[in-house]
Amino acid sequence: xxxxxxxxxxxxxxxxxxxxxxxxxxxxxxxxxxxxxxxxxxxxxxxxxxxxxxxxxxxxxxxxxxxxxxxxxxxxxxxxxxxxxxxxxxxxxxxxxxxxxxxxxxxxxxxxxxxxxxxxxxxxxxxxxxxxxxxxxxxxxxxxxxxxxxxxxxxxxxxxxxxxxxxxxxxxxxxxxxxxxxxxxxxxxxxxxxxxxxxxxx
Numbered sequence: 001x002x003x004x005x006x007x008x009x010x011x012x013x014x015x016x017x018x019x020x021x022x023x024x025x026x027x028x029x030x031x032x033x034x035x036x037x038x039x040x041x042x043x044x045x046x047x048x049x050x051x052x053x054x055x056x057x058x059x060x061x062x063x064x065x066x067x068x069x070x071x072x073x074x075x076x077x078x079x080x081x082x083x084x085x086x087x088x089x090x091x092x093x094x095x096x097x098x099x100x101x102x103x104x105x106x107x108x109x110x111x112x113x114x115x116x117x118x119x120x121x122x123x124x125x126x127x128x129x130x131x132x133x134x135x136x137x138x139x140x141x142x143x144x145x146x147x148x149x150x151x152x153x154x155x156x157x158x159x160x161x162x163x164x165x166x167x168x169x170x171x172x173x174x175x176x177x178x179x180x181x182x183x184x185x186x187x188x189x190x191x192x193x194x195x196x197x198x199x200x201x202x
Contacts (some may be wrong), residue, residue, distance in 0.1 A: 012086035014095045019075050020108060024061045024119060026071050040064060044118045045106050058110070062102035064118040066173070070125025074120045081127040084190055088134065089193075097189055101182040108181025112166070117175040125162075126180045126186025133190045159183055 010017070029039045040177065045061035062119075065071035067090040072176075094115035105122020109115075129179035149157075166176035 012083045012094075013090070014086055014091045014098070015078060015082040017118075018078060018082070018098065022063050022075060022078075029064065037188050040066075040118065044116045045109055045112050046116045046150070048110060049114070050116070052116075058103060058106040059099075061106055061118050062120050062123055063093050065120070066118050070119055074124055077124045078120065078127065081124070081131045084135070085127060085130055093193075096185070097126065097130065098123050100189060101186045104185030105175075105178040107181035108184075109175055109178040112177040112181075113175065115173075115175070119175070119178075121175065122178040122182030125158075126189075127183040128158070129183045129186035130190040133187065133194070140180060155183070 025043070029037075033039050041052065043057065043064040045057045045058040046054075051085070065074065082094070082098070085097070102120065102123035105125070106117070109117045132151040132155035136150065138151045139148035139167065140151055140154050142154055142158075143149075162176040162179045162183070165174060166180065169170055
């Protein structure tokens with residue numbers, strides 16, 4: 001059986017490569033976007049009716065970010081939760097899971113929102129859902145609240161916030177439906193994959 005260890009052990013290979021790709025794309029955005037945001041507009045996921053939509057964007061949007069805080073938060077979450085899950089599943093299954101969650105996030109954004117989207121947040125939400133399912137009693141600190149919350153309760157609160165934000169938009173640029181799409185896909189996959197196993201780790 002694999003040694004899952006601590007999240008502070010060395011970064012797993014797929015997670016490391018995903019972080020590198022995201023960083024390289026962000027550097028390309030930073031250096032080559034210009035006032036017209038050429039790279040970002042090319043890679044972002046645009047609504048189908050906008051006239052800017054291209055099929056490849058359902059993949060590229062999840063490696064594109066809207067600012068330094070956006071990418072730092074997502075990459076920290078990818079490292080924190082993704083490394084644990086990659087140790088549980090192995091590189092191949094983890095990569096399939098991550099991409100499936102990102103694609104589901106993009107599909108949800110296309111069908112439920114009329115705004116363009118960038119970011120790995122949908123895939124990250126899938127990771128968080130799987131983590132909460134497999135490690136339900138692990139305590140997390142959800143910024144900005146300094147109170148530890150068990151993962152199983154944290155994911156419920158986060159999902160409720162995204163659902164409220166999607167149904168009752170406040171004018172923020174957060175892609176709530178993309179988050180929910182990734183979360184639902186992540187939860188569905190981990191339940192199916194764990195069906196014969198029926199185990200949690202903590």
